[in-house]
Amino acid sequence: MPFEDDLGAALRQTGDTFSTDNRALAAAGLAQGRSVRRRRTVAVVGTVAAVAAAVVTAGLVVPGGTAREVKPANPSTPDPTSSRIDNDQHKGNDSSKDKDKGDGSSDGNGATLGGAPQSELFTVLRHLLPEGRILSGLASDAEGTPNAGATFAQAVWDDGNGASTISVSLSRAQAGQRQDECPDLALMKPGTTCKRTELPGEAVLVVIKGWEYQDNRTGPKDWRAILTTPDGRQIQADEWNAPAQKGKPTTRENPPLSAAQLGDLVLSTRWDRFFSDIPEAPAQPPQPGTGLPSAAKITTLLKDVLPQRLKVLEPGGQEAGYQHITVDDGHGATFVEIDFQRWDPADVDDPIFTKATVLSDGTKLVKRSGAGDKGGAGIVRWTADTIRPGGLRVAVTAFNSDGYHRPVTRKTPGVSMDELVKAATDPRWAELK
Amino acid sequence: MHEDRTKEYLxxxxxxxxxxxxxxxxxxxxDTHLAEDLxxxxxxxxxxxxxxxSRVGNPAGYAQTVLVRTFLTHRRRRSSGEAPVGELPDVPTGSGESDSDTALLRLTLLDALARLAPKDRAVVVLRYWEDRSIEETADAMRxxxxxxxxxxxxxxxxxxELLGDSLAELVSSH
Incomplete structure (x- = not known):
């Protein structure tokens, strides 16, 4: 065998012997990325709840671990001034029914819940579910540590019509980071619906019926309810029509709980007591002067820097530093999105701009064209991505469709690459406050 | 970051x-400690x-490129010559001849790699571990x-020179 082949084999055999705590490493990478992002004053969007759900979705949480002592659930006392309800009272459940759902070590049929968490949070989740057989479960804190100080619980259960997964996560979020608005449906899989309800006491309930994947991949439906209270408490429940969030075939047409039932679940007052262990969310880093301009300002300027022949059909986007609009030149809709970010000037050499053209003012420009990765057949995406010497990054992208995951509306985007470059390099972006 | 993107990223x-x-x-x-940092x-x-x-054709490959560049940048930052070879982590537990062969191969190969200049080592890893072409390796290393x-x-x-025939023997013993 040639030496090079031996070397390749030796590298593979040696490399494969290294292992580490992937979960911890991924979490550390996330933390570092977030830290860098904050320094770059690119607003961090999302909440601890989202992260907790995402961490589990990503398979970073393992069932089992240190079991917590099982304690009987304290009877909850509904707040007379609250719109929230005690689900057990609401549904007329009694303890005998709860017992049928298992005690954390076995289900109603006597099956062992191998490794199921015995945390109080999991117990409450289990008790709030309708009749069914618990197949497995887990609980963790927001960082994915099993059981200890659990703020996340998940169960795989079968109500007799097919195994499904349901999870609940508790968190606190500062204003501006709360999920108290419907998501940008233009970025979601077509058919996704959202209902936002303002409740007495200024709480907000958002219920989203969508899918796990937002692109064309097949995957289970993901129905979600998020309750946000004025003081920033968030209770989020997700359910899927499959025994896993990813990687397993669906077992039923829809998740088992209706939107109303899912809403009732997050409205239960039985979650309240867990918040005493959840610290207040850290304040958002101060951004005056160095922060990102408002969404409205970005959208207004985006309209100005695009060709005036375009008619704006639909403005959208809620994420700081990211906006999109749908425009039409009379030959079909074009989805245009913009990333507006402030980077540390030292990072303008990022690999993204390795092959950039350097303009006369020092701005680095990269043009990209290709198939959209978020759409169906025939999707074309053109991008003009720029970063200025001071670290201001403006990337403008156009699609030949009217949104992500939508069918094509025309052969190519209705904004040319030259027009995208002109839009991205417009000097007015640097003046935007 | 948008929640779905956070999920995707995680x-x-x-x-x-x-x-x-x-x-x-x-x-x-x-050096597993440095490896974790990188x-x-x-x-x-x-x-x-x-x-x-996430929109590039191969984000996994892109990440590998970022890793190599991070490694090379790290070397420049340290500018202190070779980093000491860290304490080798434990070989996976087990017993028997195959485990000792694995440990020996590992020690031998890592010792040899550690004696290469960082950029030479990067070339070896990219070419013979990641199976990248000359051009791809050049692009990754700029x-x-x-x-x-x-x-x-x-x-x-x-x-x-460092490994001689021992490499073939160690590899063939697996």
Whole structure:
């Protein structure tokens, strides 16, 4: 065998012997990325709840671990001034029914819940579910540590019509980071619906019926309810029509709980007591002067820097530093999105701009064209991505469709690459406050 | 970051952490602590640029490139010559001849890699661990193809000198 082949084999055999705590490493990478992002004053969007759900979705949480002592659930006392309800009272459940759902070590049929968490949070989740057989479960804190100080619980259960997964996560979020608005449906899989309800006491309930994947991949439906209270408490429940969030075939047409039932679940007052262990969310880093301009300002300027022949059909986007609009030149809709970010000037050499053209003012420009990765057949995406010497990054992208995951509306985007470059390099972006 | 993107990123990070770590261990000549730092930094960079990075054709390959560049940048920052080879982590538990062969191969190979100049080591890892072409290796390292060829020849000669026939014996014993 040639030496090079031996070397390749030796590298593979040696490399494969290294292992580490992937979960911890991924979490550390996330933390570092977030830290860098904050320094770059690119607003961090999302909440601890989202992260907790995402961490589990990503398979970073393992069932089992240190079991917590099982304690009987304290009877909850509904707040007379609250719109929230005690689900057990609401549904007329009694303890005998709860017992049928298992005690954390076995289900109603006597099956062992191998490794199921015995945390109080999991117990409450289990008790709030309708009749069914618990197949497995887990609980963790927001960082994915099993059981200890659990703020996340998940169960795989079968109500007799097919195994499904349901999870609940508790968190606190500062204003501006709360999920108290419907998501940008233009970025979601077509058919996704959202209902936002303002409740007495200024709480907000958002219920989203969508899918796990937002692109064309097949995957289970993901129905979600998020309750946000004025003081920033968030209770989020997700359910899927499959025994896993990813990687397993669906077992039923829809998740088992209706939107109303899912809403009732997050409205239960039985979650309240867990918040005493959840610290207040850290304040958002101060951004005056160095922060990102408002969404409205970005959208207004985006309209100005695009060709005036375009008619704006639909403005959208809620994420700081990211906006999109749908425009039409009379030959079909074009989805245009913009990333507006402030980077540390030292990072303008990022690999993204390795092959950039350097303009006369020092701005680095990269043009990209290709198939959209978020759409169906025939999707074309053109991008003009720029970063200025001071670290201001403006990337403008156009699609030949009217949104992500939508069918094509025309052969190519209705904004040319030259027009995208002109839009991205417009000097007015640097003046935007 | 948008929640769905955060999910997407975390899934990526969780699935790529192990391959990145293995590459990093080879790049560092077995310094697992430095390898973890490099992977952490790489994943952090991927997070910051995730919106764009996730849209490149092969984000996993892109992350490997970021890792190599992070490694080389790290070397420049240290500018203190070779980093000491860290304490080698425990070989996977077990007993028997195959385990001792694995340990011996590992020690031998990592010792040899650690004696290469960092850029030579990067060439070896990219070419023979990641199976990248000369051009791809050059692109990842931001050097010319001819520079990669030069380094590759030099690194292989050095490794032949260090490992000799023992490499073939150790590999064939598996």
């Amino acid at each position: 899934h990526f990070a969780a699935t790529r952490a192990a391959p990145l770590f293995r590459s990093a261990c080879l790049l560092t000549g077995g 992977v952490q930094e790489t994943l952090g960079k991927m997070y910051v640029t995730w919106r764009r990075a 050097v010319s193809s001819s520079a990669v060829r030069t380094r590759s020849v030099r690194a292989l000669a050095k490794l032949r």
